[in-house]
Each structure stands twice: as structure tokens, then as C-alpha cells.
Amino acid sequence: MKDQSSALPRAFVFGIAGLLLLGCSTLAEKTPARAEIKNVIMVIGDGMGPQQVGLLLSYARQAPHGVLKNHKTALDRLVAESGRIGASLTYPDGALVTDSAASATQLASGKFAKTEMVGLDADGYPAESVIEKARRWGKATGLVSDTRITHATPAAFAAHETHRSRETRIPEDLLAANADVMLSGGLDYWLPQAAAEKNSAIHREMEANIEHAFRIGSARKDGKNLLNEARKQGYHLVFNARQLRQASGKTLGLFAGSGMSDGIAESLNRRNAGHAEPTLAEMSEQALKILERNERGFFLMIEAGQIDWASHRNDTGLLLHEMLRFDAMLHKVLDWMGGREDTLLIVTADHETGGFGFGYSGKNIPAPTTLASGHVFKPNFNFGNPEILDRLYAQKLSYHDIFAEFDALPPNQRTAAALAERVNRHTEFKISASEAASILATEANAGHRPDHPSLSEKTVPKLAAKTAFFVYTKDNRENLLAELVGARQQVVWASGTHTSTPVFVFAKGAGRAVEPFASILHHTDVGRLTIEALRPEDTAD
Template sequence: MKKSVLALSVSALLLTACNDNSPNVVEVVKEVEVIKEVPVTPTPVTSVKNVILMIGDGMGPQQVGLLEDYARRAPNSTYNGKGNLTALSKLADNGHLGLALNQPYGATSGKLVVDSACSATQLATGKASGSEMIGLDEQGFIVETILEKAKKAGKATGLVSDTRITHATPAAFAAHQAHRSLEGAIAVELVTSGSVDVLLSGGAREFVPADIKTNTAAQQAIEALGAAPSVYKKSKRKDSRNLLVEAKEQHGYSLAFDKTQLANSDATKLLGLFANSGMADAIAYKACSANNSCTEPSLKEMTVKALDILAKDPDGFFLMVEGGQIDWAGHANDAGWMLNELLKFDEAVEAVYQWVKDRNDTLVVVTADHETGSFGFSYSRKDLQEGKDLPGDGMHGAQYKPNFNFGNLSNLDMLYKQTGTFFNMMDAANANWDFASATASDWMNAINKYSEYKVNIDQAAKVGEREVNDYYAPDHSYQSATMVPKFEDFKEFYVYADEDHTGKIARALAADQNVVWGTGTHTAAPVPVYAFGPEGVTKAFSTMQHHTDLANKMMVALGVAE
């Protein structure tokens, strides 16, 4: 019984008690005392109109730990004055937290470690898939994704990424290809399928004709759409199709190519391509934000625009947002870059949290496709701590003197202040990536230009060491390299040829950073799952599950399950 109803009942009884033939007031009150409140239990909300899935590519528990340590404990944390709470923490505090396994889960395609294509496919379809497949089950059959089901149900749909829109994670929600490398075919599907209303990312090189460098007519047609030459400077297509023109003239998309065009667009069907390949990294974004010179929109800005557009649909929407360069930094074993990417992703999560926190019609799920790099802080025997006196009565005259270097919190600030990625350092060591010609001095100057941690000439010389590729394969996209960086440990897990000089830089800086890396690829670590929204929906995510389970739970919540 509600309190207001109880009060009225008591008042009525007391008034009645004033009549001569009524029992005395004390007796009435005694009777009232036995009346119990019966709480009104609201009907739990078990379905939602909107689902927002946010994927921190490569963001395992270790990466979340780095973000939270920085936010809560870095002496100069950018979260100071904001309660030192990340947006991820807000979701955890006000929603549910779980874990997800992510390996290829098929009976015939089962493996120990997943790539982004298979992982995203399993997240998108709820079905087991095979390594490097896009939108296919483990037998190679096309499977309808949650995005496609949402569109069929009359909902608006969107994909946002700071990598390329044809990259593995966004592609898996709206394309169906035998291999993730078929980005040209993926671009065609994204534009022509009619499944996606909002596409915001990089990757224009997959949408312009193969001869774009010399095709003046195509250049003029693209410029007429509003694109600058930097966006279409290079093509990865193998045909003459101009998908930008097709998107506008045949499929009804409005186009945007920079931050201003995106902000000014009032379209309900929008293709935004803001870079020729991947979008600006988080360190570059931090720098241009400081002086208000960014020409590309941020992940947050793309996310907010997508929400503005999709929320206009009265039937609801499905939106996937990827912070994809957390993974790229992990592959590079670049802790400073990775921290900045985590901050950029959390900024987008904060925008979503603010949009959804007072609603009860939206489910937000934040997770990762896998962990990248086997990253971790670790204690070492370098720079052992000096003993010091403590005032506590339990010390009994002994000094506080741990046996090992457990890492100073100042490392968090130093990682944040890195001014370029390890790839920037490689560019500085040799602009043509002719690393056989790069000297120890070249490497030392390049690293010290961008890093708060400095290397000496001997450390730099080891960064440049190379060896014959023991795993040479002439037709392989990476193992066709005859010479590769020389690793003293785990060399089989550095698979990207020259790009893996980043892992050598990481080893040169590792002892000073208190950072270790185990691989240049992925690990099989379970990844965090944050679920925010109506309790009747989110509590199902607070468990150990697989990515296929996450997909099916989201489909049930959105009302599009089979």
C-alpha cells in the first residue's frame, strides 16, 4: 500500500472514531498499527528501443587498469577535479560489470586466440565464426547481424570508428566477406546494401577509383562533393568505381569530409570519411585540441553526431562505436600512445553516458574484441628504492626498503606526455623506412624527440638490429620480407616485419617505464563487459559469457532475436 493511501485510511478511521457509537481512538490506533505497507513493485523493463555497443579494440583488463590508474592516481591526471572517475567507472558504478571470452568458438573453427574480424562477427551475429572472416559463420555462410536485423525492424543504424570504416570491426556488422582484407568489396557493401544510415570513420582510399592520382575528372567530381585532396590522395581499389559519387547520387547519402562539414550536416543518411586511411591518432588529437586546430572530428564528436541523427527515428536505433586505435597502439607495444587512445575512447564513452543516464529505453554495452600486446606494469631490479624512515609504531626502528622497484606513479604522467607514437619515431629514424640504413644515432634522436624517457646510443643500436626472416613466405603479405627486426624473446609473435621495430623501441624503454609486453599480436584474455540501462536488461550481462552470448542478449533486448 502506498503511504498516501495509508494516511487517508488513518484519517478516515480517526474521524469515524469521533462518533459516539465508534470505538475509542486508542483502540482504532492499535488497529491501524497492524496495517502493513505493501511495496509497489514496478514491472521490470526487459526490452529497450535503442542499443549502443562500444568496442575498445584491444582493450583487455590490463588496458582498463592503465586507464583507471592514470585517472585515479597520476599526479597530474586530466581527471583531477572530475572526481578522478572515468566514464567506464561510472558505467560500472551504475550498471553491471561482467567478463567475456572471445576466442573463435566454432566446433570446426575453434582456436585459442581471436582476430578482430572473427571477434566482431561473433559480437554482431551471435554465431561462431572463423579467423579473419567478416559476417560469416564458421562454415562460411552469410549470417544476418544485429545491425541488419535492427534495420529490418525499422530502426535506424550507425557505425562509427576512428580507424577505417572498412576495417574489420565496423565491417563485420554490415558486410559479408571471406576475408577481412577485402576492404574494397566491403566498401561496396556498406554503400549499396541500404543497411547503414550513418557511417563515420576514415578509409576514403577504399571508395575512390584506382587511378585517382591521374584521373582529373574523378578528382574534380570528388572535390565537388567537398573532399580535400588529402582525403582522396590514394586509392586501394582495383577498379574504376567512384563509390563517393555512387553513395550520393544512387544511394541517397549526404557526405562529410572534415570536422566542420560533419558539424553542419543535418542529414539523416550520412557518409563521413575524414581520412584517406586511419584517422588521426590520439596523441595528434591531443595536440590539435590544445590549440583548436583539429580538422578531423574526434571519436566523441562522431559519436554525438551519430546519436543526434539516429535518435530522430521514433522506432529506435542500433549504433556501434569503435575505439580502434587502442589495438594499434597495443600491436606497436606503445604504452604512451595506448594510454592516450584509452583517454580518447573514454571521452566518447562519457558522451554516451551523459546522453543515456536519464533514460530507460537504451542499453549501452561497452566491451573489447580482445586484448592486444599482453601489456602490463611490472616490478624490476632496476633503480632499487633507497631506505627511508617511517613514523609507524610497527617499524620497530627498521627502514621502509622494498626489495624491488615497484614503479612510481610519475610514470603515468610521463606516458601521457609522450608527443608522438612509435611510428612517428620510425618515420624520424628513416622517412623511407629503409631501416637497414638507419644508424644508432638516427634511432636515438628519433626516440628522444618524442619520448619523456631517453635512450642512450647502445640502447638505440639494439632497436635497429635486424636479422634474416626465419619464417620467410614469398606470397605472404608480411612474411615475404627477407629481413626483419631482431628479437631476443618471443620473436614468433612479432609478425608484421618492419612495423615491429616498434616492439624494439618498447624494449629499449621498458625498464624505465616499468612496462612489459608479451606479444605484438593478441592474447586470449577475457575482456571486460560494462552494461548500463534498465536493470531488467543489464543484469544478464553480469556474468562470465562469450561474445556470441553478448550478441544474443543484445538482440533479445532490442527485440530482434530470432
């Protein structure tokens, strides 16, 4: 595919969420003489477009009782510490919109990729990743994610598969890539089928190994125990926060059967000193401690992956907590960097998800007020009270967990009133029983869950059907709930899927290394710049 960056203007102003970007020129013009870079850290907020960054910044600046110190985020800190800001297009080969597999492949390799393929270029050949190159150059490597290590983004940095769904094959690819540190969820994809049987020896062994921190299962249909293969390759296996703190060498950490806990749960975990599941910040901090021991340097990819999951479900309260999880992790990375001149930090996203935004509406228009000047202030629209930000933070369960709690009820108790009670108990944006009934009726008529009692199109008002851009039907109820409370949250969502919105690129490090990122790029450019920065000066490739 033709590189389109040469047609870009020499200077532009890019203003989203209050951030100003000036003085950009083409990638070729911006590339300086090589800088002495020993380490590269790439942080990816999956689904974190300018809109999601804007939510974090709005919360930091405007929440009346916000939890962030001095109303500042880690991104503010990054920029204040001589960071740079750019923008990057995310599209894959032959399509307008990317998925995480293609986008992460482009970031990892600097080559165009097709959607849903992992670690393959646009022609279907293996694309050597920065992880693989770094190992050839004698550097340490690491992958950290709060999803699961076999998921699209971490997999794209070390695996080569024709489809991202091949998650039972991806662990073998990860072992072949031989990264020094891999920390995430996804244990079920490493264990043999027998691990799902409670009376099996492997099940009992694993329960003891994980110290009963989470449920043991298996996603495999064969007898392979890939943990044994990992041990043979010298990996130290860890399964909870205590074990992770003791890790010092080559480490594989798997802290959940599938995805790790969501951002709301992690916010609660941070208050409990004895929490079993490590936070994203703790995983990142320990990975840095291990990798920094390599005198030749390292490459580390850290993914805040559940920003994407919250955005797919249009769950704004959960999204806020995911952004706060990202923020806490980035502070740890910046703490480690300090004033180092040998490290390049790149913070970006693989794509934006959901088309999120705060908007003004014609509902609940504030009453006129008399100002100190004596003038009457009478808005024509409702532009949103910043107190909404505190109410979003106060959410106690994700929409996903609210519906899971509802589904656990006996069938005859799964009533609209029962759903409304749970929404109202766990969130600050209340719904009525009739509104809950509209959610259940809509999904029942769509054929998703016809077993809900006492629901019919004739007796219950029907919400607008979620169709073309809400493709994950198992989450349809969550999108419907988001639509229902949107006006109360002052929130709009455009989609349940990804968008083509360009994403930010934040960079910090030695001046000559960061300057090329202060431009309008494509993710293949970001990938190539990353590889070039990490490559030792005495190495041709």
C-alpha cells in the same frame, strides 16, 4: 559449437584492475522478462582487455598530474550510474585466440565464426547482423570507428566476406546494409584507381570536397567510384569536422584515406577548435543526434579501434592516449543517455592485445628512506613510481611516427644517433645511440631493413629476436624499442598479437535488460542478448 556457459558456477568473484564482480549465475537463469528497450549502443574497445582498462584506471587514480577530473573515468561513471560488470570469453570456432573479424562477427550476430572471416558463421554462410535485423525492424542504424569503415570490426556488423582483407569489396557490402550513419576513415577504398593521379578530374574534385583536409589516393584497382553509389542511395557525404557538424540525415563520413589519426594526435587536435579531423567523441555525438530522430529507435556500434594498434606495437604511451580517447567518447555517450530507461549501453572489447602490464623489477631499486615512524623502508624490488604515468602521457609522437620520421631521412643520415635523438625528443624514456644501434642491427639481421649504414652483428649488441608472437615484421622496430625501454617504464608486454584473456562487459540501462550481462559469458551470448534486447516485443525475429 557447444554452448559451455551452463557449466559455469552460480557465484564468482572476478577481480582485475580493482573491479569486483559478484553473484553470477548461468545465462539461462539470468535472462529476465523482456524489457522495453528502444535503442542499443554497443561500444567496442578493440584490443581493450582488463590490462588496458587497468592502465586507464591507474592513470586516473595515480598520475600526479593527470588530466582526468576527480581521478575518475567514464567507466567509473557508468558503474556508479547503476551499471553492471561481467566478463566474456572471446574465442572463435575451432581456435583458442580470435581476431577482430571473428570476434566482431560473434558480437554482431550471436553466432560462432571462424578467424579472419567477416560476417560469416562457422559454416561459411552469411550471419545476419544486428544492423540488418534492426533495419528490418524499422530502426535506424549506425557505425562509427576511429580506424577505417572497411576494417574488420565495423565491417563485421554489415559485410559478408570470406576474408577481412577484401576491403575493396566491403564498401559495396556496407552500401547493401544501408546503415543510416557510417563515420570513419578509409576513403581510399571508395575511390577509383584514377583518384591516385594528381592531375585526374576525380582527384581534383575530391581535393575540393575534402577541403584539402588530408591526402587523396586510392586503394582500388578498378574504375568504381562508390561515392557515386552512396549518393544514389541518399547519403550525404562529409569529409571533415565542420561538414560533420552540419550533417542531419543519412550520412557517410570518411575523414582519412586509410586509418584516422592516432590517440596522441587526437589529444593535440582537441586543443585546436578548428581541427579538420573529427574526434571519436565528436563522431559519436553527431551519430547519436542523427539516429535519435527515428521514433522506433536505433542500433549504434562505436569502435575505439586504435587501442589494438597501439598494443600490437607495444607502444605504452600511445596506448594511454588511445584509452583516454575511448574515455572521452564514452563520456559523450553517457551524457546523451542521461537517465533514459529506453536505451541499453554495452561496453566491451573484441579481445585483448599484447598482454600488457605494469610489473616490478630488480632494476633501479629505490634507495632506503626513513619513515615518519622512524622505521627504515628498504624495498627489495622496484615497484614503479606513479610519476611514470605522467611521463607516458607526455609522449609527443607514436613509435610508428618516430620511425616514419627517421625513415624520411636520406639513407646516409639514418644513423643510430639520429634515431636516438628522435626517440629522446618525442618521449620521456631516453635511449643511447648504442641502444638505438641494437634496434637497427636486430632488424637488419632479421632481413627487414638491410640498408641501414654502419650496422653489423659483430659491432653492435643484438636485442632478443622477436619471433613467433611478433608476426607484423614491418612494426618489429617498434616492438624492439618497447622491449628496450620496458624496464624504465615499469612495463611488460607478452606479445605483439592478440591473447585469449577474457574481456570486461559493462552494461547500463533498464534493470531487466542489463542483469544478464552481469555474468561470465561468451561473445556469442553478448551478441544474442544484444539482439534480443533490441527486438521489438511484437516481432518474432
